[in-house]
Amino acid sequence: xxxxxxxxxxxxxxxxxxxxxxxxxxxxxVNAIETGKYDPSLPLAFKLARLFEMPIEEIFDDGHQGNxxx
Amino acid sequence: xxxxxxxxxxxxxxRKRYWTALGLAxxxxxxxxxxxxxxxxxxxxxxxxxxxxxxxxxxxxxxxSIVWIVGMTxxxxxxxxxxxxxxxxxxxxxGTAAWYALTLAAPTWWxxxxxxxxxxxxxxxxxLGALAVNAAxxxxxxxx
Numbered sequence: 001x002x003x004x005x006x007x008x009x010x011x012x013x014x015x016x017x018x019x020x021x022x023x024x025x026x027x028x029x030v031n032a033i034e035t036g037k038y039d040p041s042l043p044l045a046f047k048l049a050r051l052f053e054m055p056i057e058e059i060f061d062d063g064h065q066g067n068x069x070x
Numbered sequence: 071x072x073x074x075x076x077x078x079x080x081x082x083x084x085r086k087r088y089w090t091a092l093g094l095a096x097x098x099x100x101x102x103x104x105x106x107x108x109x110x111x112x113x114x115x116x117x118x119x120x121x122x123x124x125x126x127x128x129x130x131x132x133x134x135s136i137v138w139i140v141g142m143t144x145x146x147x148x149x150x151x152x153x154x155x156x157x158x159x160x161x162x163x164x165g166t167a168a169w170y171a172l173t174l175a176a177p178t179w180w181x182x183x184x185x186x187x188x189x190x191x192x193x194x195x196x197x198l199g200a201l202a203v204n205a206a207x208x209x210x211x212x213x214x
Contacts, residue, residue: 021080021082024082024084024154025154025155025156026085026154026156026157028156028157028212028213029154029155029156029157032156033156037214038156038159040155040156041155043155044154044155
């Protein structure tokens, strides 16, 4: 899953360690999410959304366009 | 560079619990290893006691069993209360891989031994093999 975490972090001039501290996770977890090797759990995704003050779908992109009504 | 980046990284309560758990596990393991080695030091044929099959003193066996069970329980509770979900996933997959390694190796070795095609299964070798698989998968998933 693609995400904008690295860009959002860079905009705030935070290191991976600083972001990890703000999320109370390890630096390796931040790195794994940024590089797309790991998709965070829903609670961690919500934590990221609250931290960056934006909806989850603006941070993460699953590559699916439109709604799933059909 | 931000001010916070210049400051020494403060250890969060989660990280303190994490390193306490790992430290405790290391201390328990070190104590057991040293105790086991010293308990067998009278036998000059003994190399690394952990890999030997010679008889152990009863007081050591009882003490080591208690230290292992109590120490591992405390360390694992602390560990699981402190890990984030990235590490939890690494832990779960590492455990699964270790279980598969044991599931493949133990019955195979046992059935070959029953047909006199292999020596008797060695519990410690099986345990260490599963532990090695566990460690390799955990390290790969956490630090790749």
